Amino acid sequence: xxxxxxxxxxxxxxxxxxxxxxxxxxxxxxxxxxxxxxxxxxxxxxxxxxxxxxxxxxxxxxxxxxxxxxxxxxxxxxxxxxxxxxxxxxxxxxxxxxxxxxxxxxxxxxxxxxxxxxxxxxxxxxxxxxxxxxxxxxxxxxxxxxxxxxxxxxxxxxxxxxxxxxxxxxxxxxxxxxxxxxxxxxxxxxxxxxxxxxxxxxxxxxxxxxxxxxxxxxxxxxxxxxxxxxxxxxxxxxxxxxxxxxxxxxxxx
Numbered sequence: 490x491x492x493x494x495x496x497x498x499x500x501x502x503x504x505x506x507x508x509x510x511x512x513x514x515x516x517x518x519x520x521x522x523x524x525x526x527x528x529x530x531x532x533x534x535x536x537x538x539x540x541x542x543x544x545x546x547x548x549x550x551x552x553x554x555x556x557x558x559x560x561x562x563x564x565x566x567x568x569x570x571x572x573x574x575x576x577x578x579x580x581x582x583x584x585x586x587x588x589x590x591x592x593x594x595x596x597x598x599x600x601x602x603x604x605x606x607x608x609x610x611x612x613x614x615x616x617x618x619x620x621x622x623x624x625x626x627x628x629x630x631x632x633x634x635x636x637x638x639x640x641x642x643x644x645x646x647x648x649x650x651x652x653x654x655x656x657x658x659x660x661x662x663x664x665x666x667x668x669x670x671x672x673x674x675x676x677x678x679x680x681x682x683x684x685x686x687x688x689x690x691x692x693x694x695x696x697x698x699x700x701x702x703x704x705x706x707x708x709x710x711x712x713x714x715x716x717x718x719x720x721x722x723x724x725x726x727x728x729x730x731x732x733x734x735x736x737x738x739x740x741x742x
Contacts, residue, residue: 537716579613584669633678656705
């Protein structure tokens with residue numbers, strides 16, 4: 490049984506800030522977003538968590554092992570270094586999607602994302618140490634089969650991007666609807682999914698679904714661990730076995 494701790498990260502009052510006192514240059518906004526994501530990735534990653542950029546003004550993190558004090562310190566660091574602040578909400582659930590739903594509701598109850606008076610909210614309760622286990626997080630690392638040969642070396646970059654994104658979108662939708670998993674594009678032809686307690690058959694079914702729906706063929710390595718970092722490294726090792734063996738699904742547990 491998994492017990493994923495999810496943190497919903499939301500920049501406070503970001504929409505109005507981008508046009509106050511007048512619209513800001515898009516290049517400056519993109520730079521701020523990318524730098525903030527990079528800093529959060531390091532701040533959370535140094536504590537064995539994962540951050541995914543989602544829409545950039547909203548980000549989703551897997552934070553098993555991070556305490557309330559860790560969250561507050563990360564929040565303070567961002568507030569000291571950026572012209573914007575962020576609110577954080579932490580939750581767990583029977584599935585990653587349920588945990589995120591609770592975390593989001595806690596933020597919404599604190600006020601609108603565009604409420605100028607809602608600043609640096611920190612809500613929710615991390616998992617107490619005595620309740621943590623080595624099976625709390627299950628991560629699946631998906632990879633497109635022969636993306637270089639099929640797309641990168643044959644199509645222009647935009648058409649390659651379309652094909653990869655179609656595969657990602659279909660996988661993301663299916664994993665959410667069928668399994669309450671949260672899937673995120675992480676660059677290249679890679680997707681990382683935060684999953685409930687899925688078995689091998691569930692991953693085969695997901696791969697078959699994407700292939701049938703959009704013609705993109707995938708393989709996946711799956712790992713489990715006490716933190717996102719440990720589960721993610723196991724998933725990477727399992728994916729390397731897929732590449733070595735020519736298999737579609739490998740589990741590292």
